[in-house]
Amino acid sequence: MDTAYHEILQRSSNWYLFPTYTGQVSEDIECDVFSSACPSRPVLEDVTGRWGALALGALADGPMRFNELRRHVDGVSQKMLAQSLQALERDGLVLRDVQSTFPLKVEYSLTPTGAVLAGKLLDLIAYLTTSMPTILTAQQTYDEAHTG
Amino acid sequence: MDTAYHEILQRSSNWYLFPTYTGQVSEDIECDVFSSACPSRPVLEDVTGRWGALALGALADGPMRFNELRRHVDGVSQKMLAQSLQALERDGLVLRDVQSTFPLKVEYSLTPTGAVLAGKLLDLIAYLTTSMPTILTAQQTYDEAHTG
DNA sequence: CGGGATCCGTGGTGATACTG
DNA sequence: CAGTATCACCACGGATCCCG
Numbered sequence: 594m595d596t597a598y599h600e601i602l603q604r605s606s607n608w609y610l611f612p613t614y615t616g617q618v619s620e621d622i623e624c625d626v627f628s629s630a631c632p633s634r635p636v637l638e639d640v641t642g643r644w645g646a647l648a649l650g651a652l653a654d655g656p657m658r659f660n661e662l663r664r665h666v667d668g669v670s671q672k673m674l675a676q677s678l679q680a681l682e683r684d685g686l687v688l689r690d691v692q693s694t695f696p697l698k699v700e701y702s703l704t705p706t707g708a709v710l711a712g713k714l715l716d717l718i719a720y721l722t723t724s725m726p727t728i729l730t731a732q733q734t735y736d737e738a739h740t741g
Numbered sequence: 742m743d744t745a746y747h748e749i750l751q752r753s754s755n756w757y758l759f760p761t762y763t764g765q766v767s768e769d770i771e772c773d774v775f776s777s778a779c780p781s782r783p784v785l786e787d788v789t790g791r792w793g794a795l796a797l798g799a800l801a802d803g804p805m806r807f808n809e810l811r812r813h814v815d816g817v818s819q820k821m822l823a824q825s826l827q828a829l830e831r832d833g834l835v836l837r838d839v840q841s842t843f844p845l846k847v848e849y850s851l852t853p854t855g856a857v858l859a860g861k862l863l864d865l866i867a868y869l870t871t872s873m874p875t876i877l878t879a880q881q882t883y884d885e886a887h888t889g
Numbered sequence: 890c891g892g893g894a895t896c897c898g899t900g901g902t903g904a905t906a907c908t909g
Numbered sequence: 910c911a912g913t914a915t916c917a918c919c920a921c922g923g924a925t926c927c928c929g
Contacts, residue, residue, distance in 0.1 A: 713865040
């Protein structure tokens with residue numbers, strides 16, 4: 594990965610460009626999340642980000658409307674949910690189906706790729722959940738040791 | 742989960758308390774990341790957060806020293822890496838071994854629980870990586886459709 | 890109902906410098 | 910080498926209002 598490409602990508606903080614990917618996308622692209630310039634970095638953040646992960650996980654239950662999703666992902670604001678969903682839609686992980694009836698009806702669902710990622714996320718979350726007793730005691734121990 | 746407990750937890754933004762978990766931790770705790778008050782929420786953020794996820798993933802390669810880790814996780818600042826590692830250590834997912842030689846030597850490694858989570862993260866990352874061509878074209882399509 | 894637009898606080902984040 | 914401390918800043922994220 595040459596330095597010029599590096600510089601271009603690092604300059605754009607949130608809205609990333611990948612000029613070299615324009616046109617045909619060959620499979621011999623080296624994609625490494627551990628490299629800060631790789632386009633996969635922001636996608637990983639969309640997927641594992643605070644609300645993105647929960648939105649994906651919730652959608653694994655099946656298609657859902659906006660406010661329905663909002664209730665599932667407890668604590669998320671309208672703004673952040675809309676923002677996260679847009680990012681996921683842009684990444685081709687979430688589908689947005691608008692029915693222009695009145696009142697407006699918008700259904701969100703997972704694309705095949707999104708469904709796989711959601712599954713892996715839920716797998717991680719499930720393990721995390723079962724590990725919570727261990728984790729909580731670890732936190733207590735740590736906090737007691739670091740008093741002051 | 743009663744409301745009083747709910748309120749206490751919601752007030753603390755980042756440094757969370759779980760008074761009801763003090764003492765013995767029974768297994769019949771309902772732990773649901775989708776509930777904003779659940780102690781697993783902040784842990785999930787530690788694990789899937791911007792730098793936490795990459796740190797865990799890097800440590801799956803084996804124990805590593807601080808600056809070694811810093812080179813692996815390209816783009817992370819000292820501050821954020823230290824911060825992320827502390828959170829993971831507090832959660833009992835990362836072990837910190839200090840050798841008080843000179844120069845100072847600190848080795849980070851994964852605990853058993855951390856290793857499992859790291860594995861699941863790497864699994865997700867691997868799939869994400871292979872999906873990048875699809876995702877990139879999806880992004881292009883989206884961007885072209887939303888011109889203006 | 891599902892957002893977009895706007896305003897605004899605060900805290901997450903990085904740069905720099907300093908300590909053990 | 911492995912952090913901590915301080916500072917300054919911008920973006921995240923919430924609240925509110927408004928539109929289709």
